Amino acid sequence: MTIRRRPLGASLLALALALPATAARADEGMWTFDNFPAERMEQAYGWAPDQAWLDKVQAAAVRLTGGCSASFVSPDGLILTNHHCVASCLYDNSTAEMDYLDKGYVADRRDLELKCPGQQAEVVTAITDVTDDVKSAFAGLAGEALTKARDARIAEIESANCTDTATTRCQVVTLFGGGQYKLYTYRKYSDVRLAWSPEDRASTFGGDPDNFNFPRYSLDASFLRAYEDGKPVSTPGHLKWNPRAPKEGEVTFVVGNPGSTSRLYTQSQLDFEREVRLPVTLTTLSELRGRLITAMEESPEKEREGLDTLNGIENGLKVYIGRTKALNDPAFTAKLAAAETDLRAKSAGRAETGDPWSAVDEAVDAYRALYLPSRFLTPSGDLFGYASTLVFAAQERAKPNGERLPGFTDSALPLTEKRLLDERPVYPWLDELMMGWSLSKAREYLGVDDPDSRLLLGKESPEGLAERLVTGTKLADPAVRKALWDGGQAAVEASDDPMIRYALQLADRQRALRDAVNESYSGPLAIAGGQLADARFAAYGESLYPDATFTLRISYGQVKGWEERGQQVPIMTTMGGTFERATGAPPFDVAKGFAANEAKIDKAAAFDFVTTNDIIGGNSGSPVIDRSGTVIGAAFDGNIHSLGGNYGYDGTLNRTVVVSTDAVQEALEKIYPAPALVKELRAK
Known part of the structure; x- marks a missing residue:
């Protein structure tokens, strides 16, 4: 087994799993953008996004090749993702004298933004069905001969469709275990830099005991920036930043790249x-x-x-x-x-x-x-x-x-x-x-x-x-x-x-x-x-979603708590709850920036919240988007019940855990001040 550094979240007896072989029910599903179940969502919520809405969101969604998701949130290539998705960048830039992972990093100017080794940002520009093309290449073959013929045809398709490898990437993806093959074309940005990240304890407050649990008090958010030719890229198709608290019952979308699931296994x-x-x-x-x-x-x-x-x-x-x-x-x-x-x-x-x-x-x-x-x-x-x-x-x-x-x-x-x-x-x-x-x-x-x-x-x-x-x-x-x-x-x-x-x-x-x-x-x-x-x-029928493949997906759901041991779990936590939960001993020791600025922090501001969106590892950093298409948070975890989500989804228990834009705005203004970013996020 190969293990390298990362560049690289139950009560299961009560799990009422939606059967994986059937059409998806409730809020289940990590849907491809070319097969979004608009009719099914409209029946459930009385509304569904149109194609223009989907196209706009797709254009702002970012895949980070380090294994996370993200989104453009400004016209100048600013990228919202999770702190744990940039931890390796902080780590790789650190020295014995300056530990950026521990202390965090705020670039006062763009020329001070830190390059992230091995990182690449990618945006889907087209999804093309190449199933017949690929399957015809191995028709009548078996075993190793089949895989060689299939891989050869895939290589030909990718090469023919992405001749400019400096700015584009083509990837043929296997869906439904070989039932479909889709060509994903990406606009790629190979120069990705770190603009803002809080200190590690702000993100990891609660440590392993709180991991895959809720309530949470985690500032698991950071900002990157995409560059090209030494300059920030122009991203007019970004999502609008909306620093507000979530509303119970409101519709939410998670757009990102879930890594891998096994829901179609025999x-x-x-x-x-x-x-x-x-x-x-x-x-x-x-x-x-x-x-x-x-x-x-x-x-x-x-x-x-x-x-x-x-x-x-x-x-x-x-x-x-x-x-x-x-x-x-x-x-x-x-x-x-x-x-x-x-x-x-x-x-x-x-x-x-x-x-x-x-x-x-x-x-x-x-x-x-x-x-x-x-x-x-x-x-x-x-x-x-x-x-x-x-x-x-x-x-x-x-x-x-x-x-x-x-x-x-x-x-x-x-x-x-x-x-x-x-x-x-x-x-x-x-x-x-x-x-x-x-x-x-x-x-x-x-x-x-x-x-x-x-x-x-x-x-x-x-x-x-x-x-x-x-x-x-x-x-x-x-x-x-x-x-x-x-x-x-x-x-x-x-x-x-x-x-x-x-x-x-x-x-x-x-x-x-x-x-x-x-x-x-x-x-x-x-x-x-x-x-x-x-x-x-x-x-x-064909209104099915494939297993996750670290390719762009969209899930819909709502802000909603759940019942745990007879008690209703609230939909969100507040910034002030951090200080109430703190014990002074790791991992429940308050981050230094929080402690130093406690008097300035709006303790009623929303911190983390939960939704019924269906996600899995790889969705970390995915924007959580409201009906109007604005970003109100970044998904960073699931609750303990979601750990069985590799094999199935249960809408009564599985929850996505999100850091709110309300909390990130508080941090940008009062805890780890970044006035230039605050101004940039307000840009139209």
Whole structure:
């Protein structure tokens, strides 16, 4: 399993899950912009946005390639997102003398805005259905031959539609497990800078205990800016900033890029999650958390340098614990099973449907034997990640575009190159810890005598090998990486850098495993997924939403609390509640900026609020938009019940947690003053 730093939220027994195979009900759904269910929303709320409204919102929605969502909120490229979405930017710009993650950052002038390594902002400009084109490329094929033909055609489509890779990006996205293929065209901005961010404790007040819970008192908001040719980009299609409190029952929209869901999984896929993937993930991440905390306690420097990684690990652990609880809840899983039974019954007798369930069962059975080596044969750590990227890029760039692996095609290379070459700090102790941990877990799960364990370790210990490679490599220097990138295959193969030699040592086996997975798992699933999608469309109509794929979606809902243990949970918290909740001890210690400016803060101002919008990880930073099309908040979390949302949605319990524009305005004016931004947000 590869773990790197982030550049990279129940009462489940009562979960009344809307069946995933049927048409969506209530406020369920992460809808694509080319299939928004306007009629269904109008029936529920008496109003739905028209196409002009949708077009305007789409033009202002931003995808951050670090794994978050955002929106343009001024005519000069100003971007609203979450604090935790820019934490890595703060971290990468910090030094021992100036810890921006801890203290926050306010750029008094635009020329002082901080560049964010590896970050790119993208706006969807077109969505095109290329299903028939892609499917025709692999008609009659199976296994590895199918995936190669499919990927080759996808590479051709992306290359043909985005000839200007400096300003555009094309990405063919698989939807409904292979039932549809859509070409997403993006206007991209590769120069993204940090304009304003509060201190870390303002965002993380309540820490892990409050994570995925409500009430919350979190200022999880920050502002970036997109640049081009050294100047802020012009964004006339931005959303209007509306600093106000939410109104109970009002309609809200969340527009962003939900990362991944598994709501269309079959029973055998869910069994694999519960029996294999989730237990391995929980066990290994728990050990990593313990190792990292122990190391961070050694010095203040390590505490600072490890914090961003620790935050990501703890957040992930809570997510996976919630998913595990969901898949071990008999009431929850019974509803999933009933959904599959219903779809099977409606598909019985349709010759064109075939038996995709049996095909998925066989593919999952085959994958069980491949999962552990596939997971553990790629060690963790930034430095190994650089080496592996250089090795595969050198090998793939020597091939025709249509024969390359995903991630190394013409359309994908610019972002791959940016992430590789952008300058950012690498901390050797942290890389050693990450690599040593991942190698030790590989040996533990694969076995000492397994050929893959021997390939990974030879006769060295996991920690000894990690120390030798990390201390010997020069890949922390971006100039060294650039020389190898520019030198191509000849330079990489001639390199005596130990991390490069190690990545070369593993590459052939990694390719062989990928081919085996394509042959017995990915290829069969591509066919079965298409059949399952056709069965769903035939049974329930085409007003369905696909699983999340970190592509632009829109969900609708309303500001609404829920009932917890017989008590009604309020829709929002206020700024003053922060001081009432504070204990003085971490993580309930008030941020220094809040404490210093308590007398100035309007304690009645709205802080965080909840809505029924359907979201998942990746939606972090998504604008929360009202009926008039103005932004009234940024989504940053879900409540504890939403952790089962990977597999299904329950409108009575699942809630999106939002930081209000009312609170952000208070912070901009009184806590972390930024008068230039206040003025900019008022611009028309």
